[in-house]
Amino acid sequence: MLIAQLTDLHLRPRGLPALRVVETATMVRRAVARVLALDPRPDAVVITGDIADTPDPREYELARDLLSPLPMPVYAVPGNHDSSEALRTAFADAAWAHQSAAGSLQFAVDVGPVRLVGLDTNVPDETHGFLGAERLDFARNALAAAPDRPTLMALHHPPIPSGMKDMDAIGLRDADALAALVRANPQVGLVVAGHVHRPYVAPFGGAVGIVAPSVCHQTVLNLSGRGKPLFAFEPPAFLLHAWSAETGFISHTIYVEDAAGPYDYSRASGVLWPD
């Protein structure tokens, strides 16, 4: 079972860059091509927010257009740059987009043996994230409905701190409540997020918390506590979460752009590897 996690697309109306210089439509097109080139292909794709940038309905139209080559189910949760209702409208043809109450876009679906729970941390007109009692109740019920299924939880705002002060100021404000829920549900193996535009990993509620890199621009690492947040064109990437009964969850990083190689280890080292 494979789930690709793409995050922080920041699409603008066709032809416009994000942040004046980030050609997000081109970068998303390349990321989709990389997903399609994976062998085996993922069983599903989950997008952890900031699909749109402003949000403008044309940005969601472009998102659906750019994602349309993907033959597997595509799920999405909103980020702070999204509108939960605009995102629901964009995916109105999908049953999962209609599981949650007005104002929130949440879902629980099964991808093979794995339960994928998407949570909405959007707070209208705010940059930080918050779940609140109603959204947490949805998550609690979704977990209670399948206590024995290995579960991957996906949301936009990281519930784990990065150590970067500007990013942590706009994280998930009620992460403690989510951690308690995850701790009470040991079937949750991974809690995956976006928002920071930079990958990192930390324990969370007895599970593994992972923040994915963006498929577009990345945030410059700054652990000094000084200066303004900066972005850079570090290599765009996405995560490929695998699960099997033998191994449990394993998360791989997939770079979008081609790298030099591949080269044959056995020719280069003189060590003979069987074909």
Ligand SMILES: [Fe+2]
């Ligand atoms: Fe973002």
Ligand SMILES: [Fe+2]
């Ligand atoms: Fe964000």
